Structure formats: C-alpha cells, structure tokens
Amino acid sequence: MNSMAAYIFRRLLLMIPTIFGIMLISFCIIQFVPGGPVERMIAQMQGRSGDATARFSGGGSDLAANNALQNVGEGNKYRGAQGLDPEFLATLNKMYGFDKPAPERFALMAWNYARFDLGESYYRNISVLDLVKEKMPVSISLGIWSTLLIYLISIPLGIKKAVRDGETFDIWTSAVIFVGHAIPSFMFAILLIILFAGGRYWDIFPLRGIVSENWSSLDWPHRLFDYMWHMTLPVLAMVIGGFAGLTMLTKNSFLDEINKQYVLTARAKGLTENRILYRHIFRNAMLIVIAGFPAAFLGIFFTGSLLIEVIFSLDGLGLLGYESVINRDYPVVLGTLYVFSLIGLLTTLIRDIIYIKVDPRIDFSARSI
Secondary structure (H helix, E strand, O other): OOHHHHHHHHHHHHHHHHHHHHHOOOOOOOOHOOOOOOHHHHHHHOOOOOOOOOOOOOOOHHHHHHHHHHHHHHOOOOHHHHHHHHHHHHHHHHHHOOOOHHHHHHHHHHHHHHOOOOOOOOOOOOOOHHHHHHHHHHHHHHHHHHHHHHHHHHHHHHHHHHHOOOOOOHOOOOOHHHHHHOOOHHHHHHHHHHHEEOOOEEOOOOOOOOOOOOOOEEEEEEEHHHHHHHHHHHHHHHHHHHHHHHHHHHHHHHHHHEEEEEEEEHOOOHOOOOHHHHHHHHHHHHHHHHOHHHHHHHHHHHHHHHHHHHOOOOHHHHHHHHHHHHHOOOOHHHHHHHHHHHHHHHHHHHHHHHHHHHHOOHEEEEEEE
C-alpha cells in the first residue's frame, strides 16, 4: 500500500510539468491563429462581419495584429484599423490583455491557473470557472452514463463472443457491431429524433436540455424521472455509436488469452471453464481494455458529445469549447483545455489504480513514474 501511495504521489507531481507543457504549447499556437478578439471588435465597429474567421490584409496572428494596431498612425496597411483613434486601439489592446508581451501574459496566466483562476470570458461577461461549472453537469451526465453503459454492454458481450467464437451468436452480433461501428453517433441521434422525439412518428422524449423548466419545483422521484427522461435519447445515441470498438477489443483480448499455454494447463488440471475464464483469463485480458479507458472517456466526454449536444440542444462543455474556438474567446479556450487536461491526467491515474485491483501482481514500487 505504501508503494502504491508513493507512486500516486509521484504521478501527481508529474502532472505539474505536464499541464505546464500543454498550456505552453497551446498558448504558443494561439499566437499564430488568424483573427482575434481585437480584430473582431474592430470589424464590428466598422460595420463588417464580426466573425472570428475574418482576416486582416496580411494574414498573421494576434501578435501581428497588435503590432499593426500600435503602428496604425505610421502608415501601416492594416485596413481594419484605419480611421480609428490610436489611443482607443491601445485601450482595446489593454482591455483584452494584449498590451503586455507574450511571455509576460503566459507567466501571468500560469500563476492564475495554479490558483484555479481561469480568467473571464471576452464576450459572456462571466468568469471562465463559473462558465465551466455551469456547463459541466451536461457533459458529466453524457460522459459518465455513456461510458458506464458502453462498458457494461461491451465487456460481457465481448467475453461471450470470445467464448462462442465462430458460432451463430458471434456472427449475428458481429453484424450488429459492424453497423454500430460504421454509422456515427450523430446519425443515430437523428434517427432517434425521427422515431421517438416527434420528428415523424412518436413524440415520447423531449428535445431540449437535461431537465424540464419546472424541475426545481418537482419532488425528488419526479426530478429523477425527468432527468432520465431527458437523457435517454442522447445517451442511447452515444452508446449505440460507441460500443462496437470496445466489444471487439474485449473479444480479441480474451481470444488471445484463451489460446495461451496457462489456459491449457488449467484445463488439464480439471478446472471448470467458468473458473478458468473469470479467475485466470479475466485479469490478464482486461488489462488492455482498462488501458483504453482514459481515451474512451475523454473521447465521449468532449469530441463524442459535441454533435450530440448540438442536436439535442444540450449546452455542455463540448459545445462551449467549439464555440469559443470559433469566436476566438481565448480565456475560455485555454480554460476548458486546462480542465480537460486535468480530467485526462486524473483519469489516467485512476486507470493505473484499477490495474492493481484487477491484477495484484503489478508492483507500483518498480515503476519510475
């Protein structure tokens, strides 16, 4: 237990430089992204499109835009700033924090993030941390329920397919899995809406939000029912679109173990098939399945839920991150990335803890990180 605690402590310490590196790379990339909040504001003032994808004449980045704005009175060709007061442009830069050099801005951001001060959104007039807290319940609901159901379905199904490899059950379930793998989750979401949400046939489930508007006035049994009623279709769409890969991974992992020598030895000793399967094969075969848990969870938590959130009008972190990138709302972009990175690192640590629960032979004291 002491060795495991020491390993966990080392991993927590390792998260610090890892997070620092992620944020440094992301911050540097942002400096070269065309457009930005200053340019967006200028575009709106000039009566042009306020779209974040608008470009200034020479292409470039926020850093280039800042230099152009500072030199606007000296014959610079940045057309977006023509006719605007240089003092106002300097004030605009200061408002968005671009009056400081990039290294100083990053150092300030790193210090604030260490205290979990994620700054304030450029356009929403709310702190990024409050914004993340507001959107988190939606993404957590989708991520946890979808991941839980996918694992509860895929692991038993994959084990049964491995045990009955080549039989009728394996063939028919493989056909279903191939369909689930070939069709993305958002297509299943559209189909579910057509069938069960008033799209064309039955109007059984709602299309907006994770709870009804009168949710707070309901008693707890009805609150729980209302929540599950709203979550049924989004979660079902993500489960149908996500269980195929894990099922095949589980099956192939168990097939690989079933053909090893120690299984033949166990059978020769007269052990029952169930004992061999769940006492010997299971812990070895499950290691590769557990190894994929962080990637699977984050994929569902962020990228997998983005289109689902849009289709079902669920205002979660996936949609927030996407809109922030489009609108160049850099505090929200970096803040959500920081939160996702922390979640990813913690999920990886949880995976390692599960490793030792599945296979006690793993020795954390022998690992250097």
